[in-house]
Amino acid sequence: MTSAPTTARAPRLPSLTGLRWIAALLVFGFHAGTMRIIAEPELKTVMDKTFSLGLSGVEFFFVLSGFVLVWSYRDGEPGRRFLRRRLAKIYPNHVVTFVAALAVAAWFADPVLPWAAIGNLFLVQAWIPLNGYFYSVNNVSWSLSCELAFYLCLPLVVPWLRRGRTGVLRAVLVAAPLLILALWPGQHLVPEEQRWWFTQIFPVTRSLEFWMGAAAAELMRRHRWRGPGLPVASLLFVATWVVAALWIRAEFWAALLAVAYVLVIAAAAEADVRGRWTPWRSRAMVWLGEVSFAFYLVHVLVMVTVLRLTGDWGTGLPGWRGPLAVLGFLLLNLALAAALHRWVELPMMRRLGPSRRPRTGPAAVAPAPAVPAPRSHPSSTPGGVGRIEPSALFSGRGDTPQGGARRRDPAVICTRAQGRPRTRPRRPGDAARSSPATVSREVPTMSQTVLRHFLTEVPEAAAIWSTLTVLALALLAVLVARPEREPAEPAPEPVDADAVHRADLARYADEVAVAAAGAAQTARRRRERWLVAQDEAERAWAAYDEADAAARRLALAAALPTPRTPHTPTEYAARERWLRHAAMTAYWRGDLTARQLADVLAGRNGWDPRRHPAEQEAVLAGTIRDGRRARWEAAAARERLAWRDAELAADAARTLTVEAYAAATALRPVPAPRASAVTRVPVAAARWRPARIG
Known part of the structure; x- marks a missing residue:
């Protein structure tokens, strides 16, 4: 069977x-x-x-x-x-x-x-x-x-x-x-x-x-x-x-x-x-x-x-x-x-769809599902078909919803292939294994359950944490037991005030020289940024000038009457396709933002896909012109800011260069004054004269 x-x-x-x-x-x-x-x-x-x-x-x-x-x-x-x-x-x-x-x-x-x-x-x-x-x-x-x-x-x-x-x-x-x-x-x-x-x-x-x-x-x-x-x-x-x-x-x-x-x-x-x-x-x-x-x-x-x-x-x-x-x-x-x-x-x-009737075949053991299967309780529903307890789907192992220690009678084996429980005959050793005395001896206390779960379910974690704890305690014992030695005070050395002053002056000169070199490099980098910002501003102005000329030309052309076309759904669909294509092209070119493109596709903020393509082109050109003007103004503001930063960096570089030169000059030894040639003139021997009397 x-x-x-x-x-x-x-x-x-x-x-x-x-x-x-x-x-x-x-x-x-x-x-x-x-x-x-x-x-x-x-x-x-x-x-x-x-x-x-x-x-x-x-x-x-x-x-x-x-x-x-x-x-x-x-x-x-x-x-x-x-x-x-x-x-x-x-x-x-x-x-x-x-x-x-x-x-x-x-x-x-x-x-x-x-x-x-x-x-x-x-x-x-x-x-x-x-x-x-x-x-x-x-x-x-x-x-x-x-x-x-x-x-x-x-x-x-x-x-x-x-x-x-x-x-x-x-x-x-x-x-x-x-x-x-x-x-x-x-x-x-x-x-x-x-x-x-x-x-x-x-x-x-x-x-x-x-x-x-x-x-x-x-x-x-x-x-x-x-x-x-x-x-x-x-x-x-x-x-x-x-x-x-x-x-x-x-x-x-x-x-x-x-x-x-x-x-x-x-x-x-x-x-x-x-x-x-x-x-x-x-x-x-x-x-x-x-x-x-x-x-x-x-x-x-x-x-x-x-x-x-x-x-x-x-x-x-x-x-x-x-x-x-x-x-x-x-x-x-x-x-x-x-x-x-x-x-x-x-x-x-x-x-x-495929038939839901299970096909008969050789007996096979079904793999354990990731979601726990419902346990059958004869008294829960007619026919002994159990229902799914929601809490059991997220619980641990065991018969209770939370994975407690209650055990099933090993004589009862529930099969879910046909949706009803099935029992197997008791074997000779079942009575001894399931006797009350044996069951009472197998029921552990809470502390034993926790300890056994920790030692049997996570042995690697227990070994790692135990090893780390032993090493930490050993290190702490070594640090506590080691006697502290007071370091011997070194003998004071004679201080040369002139040498100390020259050492401080040399250190200051080196620091100022390094700062001056960094300031010079910063000044060069900011000048390059200013030149790049200036080029961007000029390109933005050229783009705006081009868009402004196109918008003016289309505005003059819009003064003429638009061609008459039948107002049919096909015509409206063609106009809408043209507007979407033109808007997408402008977006990929960078002339429209994502929000503006969304407004065009949704028909918001004045965009009307039913208008004639000539009128739509004029409105689109005006929008592109406004966007390019905003980008030119932003580029001009960035150019002015870059120029100001470049000027400040140049001033800082000049100041630090002068300071570095002064420090280097002060560090140089002062030359000793040269001895001037003295001409020795022979002095005649003074003659003795008697004192005047009266």
Whole structure:
């Protein structure tokens, strides 16, 4: 008789299912803002500020996908079975929305590239770096192309994850955000027209987020995850969102939000495993999370189709009609997503997915799962099927949830292959081994348990700490027992005041000479900086002069009437494409900042993609001129500051040079005065004369 192999299932994570709806809602809000459904400026500003980072919801999906798939991956499952189950999940909805998008394109007579449609159908469009390919047909399906690439790689990577060291997994969590951040300078290695594809679409670069989630899930399975709880993680996420939207440059958004998403996902998963309450695991949130995949696939197609049918595409709805239209689109997409989930996704998963009935085969021992399996209690549920105690999933060894010393009867062996306990016959020696006297002798005291755990579980640590303690005590004993010797006072030497003075003077002269040399080098370096700043100011002035001439020329040309073109959705789409291309070109050239580019793409701060390209070119030229003027003014200010620093350094160098010369002169020995030649004149002998009397 053969038994089916056992497969331990990881606990379900309903909170992560609820969080999927939040990510889908962020993507919906971002697309609703970029479609300019709301025409009222104040309301549109609120919409843009709220969902300015909503596109990162796709990043959340990638991180969540890596986490959930590694968490629920069944060890020993064939890769074909895993791929079949994942394709049954995503491909039917993709085919339905693909056909719907082609029908909409045929209704509006939109051109469709045949090879682009074929690539979209087989979910390989994200690998094609050509305009019109990765955003073809149903443009949001590019993320499914990335997901399919992740599915193909996961069965090959999971065995490595299971065997990998904990330090390597933590290194992945640290290195992935840094690599995401490095994509922005690295994009200059690819052609300019492919940089957006390289940073936002390419499956290899987007896989960094997927592997972050996979590493976090494996750490969670091993009970090695160290992160904040759900309340703290949620606060960190909200703070990161607000700070990134208001003050941080766009190049840092993806890396920061990837870290925030990993913290929130891991915290929610840990709360589910421990059985704690979360706002995302309610029945309504779980249902919304289940239909979020279908909602994501239909929301852009539905909104664009309805706006084009009503003639409001690109014009927006005035007043409160705009917010009401957004709310209506939300409900309409949710209803269509529920229908797609109910009548397409679920039936096709049952029909196309692998059978869940366990196949019979030779008896095999299932590997021990990383997450502790539930222990069966005959009195817990009908039929003797045990339930998972949340606390047992993070406890130590033993039968109690906290790894206590209570023992099971060795006669009872619980098998979970069929979900019910099974007992084996008692052997002759079982009664003696499980007698009360023996059991009472085996129960240790608390101190014995702690000592045995310390000596048996961590022998290396015990040996190391014991050795260090013995060495420290021996060193301390040597230092205490060694007698202190008072050093003998040296005999005072005679002091030569003149020699001491000359030694001080020589030291001062050397120090001043070194300072003078350093000051001279600093003066030369600052002069070079001033010359470089002067050249930069001249180049900035030349660039500003060129931009000013172009802006004046376009302003004069704007006085002429613009050519009349039909105001059709196709014309508006062409104008929007021209504006985006011109803005991206100016951004890569350095004439627009990241915030200005975001304003152009979102239609904020006076940017209107519906205007004629001649008017858009004039506005863009004026913006470029203002930016170049600001850069020239900044360069001129830097040039003045560099000139002042160079003058101060030159003055300091001159002063120190004079001081060094004076010190060197004072150090020179004073020459002794020469003896003058004295002519000796012979003196005649004085003659004696008598004193005068009277």
